[in-house]
Amino acid sequence: MSDIREEHKFLTGYLETPSFNIKLKYRVTHKGKVLVEASAPAHSPTLNLYQSWFALVAERNLGDSGGFGASQLAVKDRGGTVRYNNSYGPHSYRVLNKPGLVTCGIAVGGGDTTYSFYDNKLASQFAHGSNTGQLYYHLAGVGDTCVPTWVSGSRVMRWEHKRDFTNLSSNAVVVKEAGLFRSLRYYSSWYWALLMMRDVISAPVTVPAAGLFHIEYLLETPTWPT
Amino acid sequence: MGDLNRLKKMATCSLEELREMIGDRPRHDLPLAEQNILYDRLHQTSGKLKLPVIVPTLRVTVTDKKTNQVVYDSGERPSYSTTRNWWNWMTSRWNKFTGSATTWGDGYLSIKKQTGETKYMSNSFTYYNRDGKMYGYGAGNGSVSNGIIIGRSSQAEAFSDYIIVSMVGAGSGSGQLAYGSCTPSNEFTDATIPIRKAKYDRAFSNLSASAVHVREAALYARYTNNVKIRYTGICMIRDKFSTVVSVGVSQVLRLSYYFQMNYPSGV
Secondary structure, rough: HHHHHHHHHHHHHHOOOOEEEEEEEEEEEEEEEEEEEEEEEEEEEEEHHHHHHHHHHHHHHHHHHOOOEEEEEEEEEEOOOOOOOOOOOOOEEOOOOOOHHHHHHHEEOOOOOOOOOOOOOOOOOOOOOOOOEEEEOOOOOOOOOOOOOOEEOOOOOEEEEEEEEEEOOOOOEEEEEEEEEEEEEOOOOOOEEEEEEEEEEEEEEEOOOOOEEEEEEEEEEOOOOO | OOOHHHHHHHOOOOOOHHHHHHOOOOOOOOOOOHHHHHHHHHHHHHHHHOOOOEEEEEEEEEEEEOEEEEEEEEEEEEEEEEHHHHHHHHHHHOOOOOOOOOOOOOOOOEEEOOOOOOOOOOOOOOOOOOOOOOOOOOOOOOOOOEEEEEOOOOOOOOOOOOOOEOOOOOOOOOOOOEOEEEEEEEEEEEEEOEEEEEEEEEEEOHHHHHHHHEEEEEEEEEEOOOOOOEEEEEEEEEEEEEEEEEEEOOOOEEEEEEEEOOOOOOO
């Protein structure tokens, strides 16, 4: 896979084609001590990401009513409803950044169902809260806190989507999956909560009581042309 | 090595060998067949990694209206001359659009209009499509402020291009062509690859008494910002043709830009 990534990086740069490389990083700390820290390439964008990005770039409506698949320009929201609208086109992702939000930004769960390109939700997303089996969702970290950074040395644009989760219950929570939700905005004030990528974490991560789980999705463009 | 063997090797070789074969040549100096192979490989890596790319292509034809015969057809070929506006547009569609009113350069996701003005938004990038049509690349009959624009300059493309260099005027006078409407249409998919393509199409008729020579084309976009101000004339792509395209009297030049996105295989 690393060879393919290198080739993709080379070709997007040589052919001057915008794209993204995506990396996932996470860390568990407890009482100031790092218990787990890992990073890996993420390669789990979903059909929602493909459809919404194409619609935004090509200025198309997500207007196909025939279902959720590659041949239908439509998306499937977090609740399982296939969304389409042929009267209005999507125009941007909503800026949201508040604690407790489970429908936008990074979410985590305890399911380990194999990733599918058609995933529209986490297999078993943790609820926001302080009870057993729940995590406290801090700021979503998507929006005003996520201004892209220009890395002048490598000439890339980078987005760092970050989120913290605290285990306020008295029992450990085992994180097995993560995903990034975006709130797609169309018309003037209508939104669809869409899962844009989902990763099953290869080694489940235990967050002890009072532990902090920090996770990041890092998106980086190819080398910018001159 | 014969051309065929070279092409076969280019299609299957390792990245290291690919780098050696390309050498220091820019992509537009490669033969078209080699460019196509590289784009195929890009779509393949994109599919395997599930990292989408949207690749623009261009087709140019000239048709004689009297005989209805196609007298020139470039075939669909890579449109490799995307500009800083295109990169900024594409990447800002992922998230926030930031910039500076006076800076259009590295590190700023702003846009530069054909007038030379730089624009940016601190928040939402575009407003909604009020009439349900694609606002981005459409243009009405005779409009030279948006959609596909043509010119006569052979100046090399540059990432910093933000305007057609020497526009062919719209009209029926000498040296002019009648601009039809620019219509975003004919989106289609091919389930066997699978791909999605959107097409933007415009016809230019020569109603004058002499031939018009065309050497460049550009795709201008427009958008409506978050406070409903519409900007037009944002040059996303500028292509210099490999050969001069002559549009004779009573002939029709047609340009088609396509945006192609391949889905991962097996979905």
